[in-house]
Structure formats: structure tokens, C-alpha cells
Amino acid sequence: MxxxxxxxxxxxxxxxxxxxxxxxxxxxxxxxxxxxxxxxxxxxxxxxxxxxxxxxxxxxxxxxxxxxxxxxxxxxxxxxxxxxRQALGRTAPSPSWENVRDVALEASSLGPASPVGYVFASSLVPVLGPVTAYAAASFPQGQGILTGAVDLMHRVRHDFKYDPKATVISTPLREVFEKRHGVCQDFAHVMIAGLRGLGLPAAYVSGYLRTYPPAGKPRLQGADATHAWVSVWCGREIGWIGFDPTNDLLVENDHIILAVGRDFSDVxxxxxxxxxxxxxxxxxxxxxxxxx
Missing domain, CATH: 2.60.40.2250 (Immunoglobulin-like)
Incomplete structure (x- = not known):
């Protein structure tokens, strides 16, 4: 495309x-x-x-x-x-999340593609106990990293309400999590914070999302917007996979990547x-x- x-x-x-x-x-x-x-x-x-x-x-x-x-x-x-690009199936086999956590911390490189740089808290994504506990429900012992991340993405989509008036760029993550309202930036930050709280590498991705007008209606010029989602390192063999918690989607051909960083402040x-x-x-x- x-x-x-x-x-x-x-x-x-x-x-x-x-x-x-x-x-x-x-x-x-x-x-x-x-x-x-x-x-x-x-x-x-x-x-x-x-x-x-x-x-x-x-x-x-x-x-x-x-x-x-x-x-x-x-x-x-x-x-x-x-x-x-072609996304993996939502139920595709993957290594356990504990294995991915341990391997990420063994990384010998500190370059931008290394998972270890996305394990720790960043300026807009602190590691918070309640957010970590929320994410942990998707990662029981031995759970595959892909299955767990899909479940967490689905829960964020279900539990949080999209509300452009609820937050601004500077709204703290703790407040977003307590209100359960926000926009794509907030949903991405919440998912990243939960994953990092478990020791899992997660990056913030900014870009664009192709949108579809209602049936029989023309596209409105300028009606699209920038978008944000999450990239999760799923082990050496699978690598980085995109998850869109705002729409409960694995990233495929409707997503265009603009920049990748630790959180919005990088991109x-x-x-x-x-x-x-x-x-x-x-x-x-x-x-x-x-x-x-």
C-alpha cells in the first residue's frame, strides 16, 4: 500500500x-x-x-x-x-514473558534497537505500582509474551474511554490511569508503563493511521490526525511487534510510522x-x- x-x-x-x-x-x-x-x-x-x-x-x-x-x-x-507488513496472529506462539524479560536485560548493545533501553521508566512514563498490577493480570506465570500483550491491549481498549477533552500533553500518567479517560497518547503510555513495570521492553511509536469515512460519505480533508501506539520486544526471534491499544489492533498496513522513542517527549x-x-x-x- x-x-x-x-x-x-x-x-x-x-x-x-x-x-x-x-x-x-x-x-x-x-x-x-x-x-x-x-x-x-x-x-x-x-x-x-x-x-x-x-x-x-x-x-x-x-x-x-x-x-x-x-x-x-x-x-x-x-x-x-x-x-x-503482515502482523502475526493474535494467538501465534511466542516465548514466555519471563524469558523475554530475562533476555532483554542480558542485551550486550545499548543502541536504539536494543530492548534494554526501553525497560526502564522515562520522563512521561513512570513505573507505578497500580499500573504494574493492572498489567500483571494479563501475564500469569508462563504466559507467552504475544498472548499477554494482546490481552493487555484489549483490556486497555475496553477499560479506558477515548475522550479528547479529558487530558492534555502534560497530564500525569497516574491521573490518566485513575480517570480511565484519555487519547491515544495516554493509552500508549499506560500500556508501556504496565509492561515496563513487569520488566518488559516497550517503546512509544508516533505516526499516522489510515481512517475510513462512513459508507457513502466522502473523506473530509484534514480530518485525520497523528496517532500513537506501542512497540513491544517479543524476544530475539520475533523482535519488535506493534500494538494499538486505542483500537485493539496489531499494527499492519494501515499504520505509518513517523518516529520511535521512550515516550511522547522523544517523538x-x-x-x-x-x-x-x-x-x-x-x-x-x-x-x-x-x-x-
Missing amino acids: IYDIRHVTTYSYESPVSFARCSLRLEPRSGDGQQLVSHSVEIRPKPAERTIRRDFFGTHTESVLIEAAHRSLRIDSRSRVQVS SPVDGIIVGSRKQKLAVAVDVVPVE
Whole structure:
């Protein structure tokens, strides 16, 4: 499957902003069952400086410096990506979760693909006793890692209500878990926290999800959004597998990976600082369109 993706981020300011420095993580990855075909980013106003690097996790990161005074900042990212992956069956055999836990801690590499880097707490995903206990119900003694992760994903989907008004980016994980309300970012963080509490490697994945309009209705431009899910290391033979707790899905061809990290703070599509004195408004529009 080939997708054309357009991701437009617009900041509007009540008063002129004299300076902005932003980090952009908007180029989809190649690997993990997908291949980047093309990518471009248009920025208005025109930056004084643009530099590109790869961060520790291998994410294409562009640093942008804007020195001209402006009342709005528009970042228009366009990509074409080919996706071809096949998920394992939900009941496929896999090593026990205890075995995966032990092998992960024996890893000799500290590189971005090594499972040991995703076992411990991170800035937005603390290890909390109640969350660990919640996850433990899916992992009785000897349970296969894949079966346990599927069950945990299903329970998060069933027990938590999708509610865009319930949380913001800074809402603590403990509060999300107590309220049982949130968005895809929150569901991914809860599942990751539970897995890490058991000593299991789990990464945060940001990207896009192809959506389907109601029968007989046209697609609405800009109606899609960025999405988040979980990647779980299931042992040396199986490797990393994607789990989408928001939709109770194993990741396949409708998911397009943008970036991978320990939590949202590692993969935010756009972040940075500005020099300004009044309020700002953010608008994001995303289109994920299959290429016929």
C-alpha cells in the first residue's frame, strides 16, 4: 500500500513573535515494513537556518531558526510512503514473558534497537505500582509474551474511554490511569508503563493511521490526525511487534510510522521555543490518502 500524507501545523499568535526555534520530526521512517518514497517540508515564514540530524533513536530531526517577526507559523509536511507488513496472529506462539524479560536485560548493545533501553521508566512514563498490577493480570506465570500483550491491549481498549477533552500533553500518567479517560497518547503510555513495570521492553511509536469515512460519505480533508501506539520486544526471534491499544489492533498496513522513542517527549512532531508575550493557538490538519 502506498500513501500520500500531508501534515499541516499552524501556530497563530496574538502578538508578533520575534524569534522561534523549532525541532521537526516529520519525516516518516524507512524500515519496520515501510519505505519512504519522498518527503518535503515548506515553512512560512522562511527560516533563517535549517539543519538536519538523526537523533539517538534514528529519527530524522530538523532544527529550524526563524528570526523574522511573525504572527503565524505554518509548517506543511508532505510525504509518500510505501507500507508492506503482515502482523502475526493474535494467538501465534511466542516465548514466555519471563524469558523475554530475562533476555532483554542480558542485551550486550545499548543502541536504539536494543530492548534494554526501553525497560526502564522515562520522563512521561513512570513505573507505578497500580499500573504494574493492572498489567500483571494479563501475564500469569508462563504466559507467552504475544498472548499477554494482546490481552493487555484489549483490556486497555475496553477499560479506558477515548475522550479528547479529558487530558492534555502534560497530564500525569497516574491521573490518566485513575480517570480511565484519555487519547491515544495516554493509552500508549499506560500500556508501556504496565509492561515496563513487569520488566518488559516497550517503546512509544508516533505516526499516522489510515481512517475510513462512513459508507457513502466522502473523506473530509484534514480530518485525520497523528496517532500513537506501542512497540513491544517479543524476544530475539520475533523482535519488535506493534500494538494499538486505542483500537485493539496489531499494527499492519494501515499504520505509518513517523518516529520511535521512550515516550511522547522523544517523538513530538513539532516542538521548540518562541519569544513572545501573549497567547498562541495551534491547529493541526492531517490527510492520509491511499495512492490508487
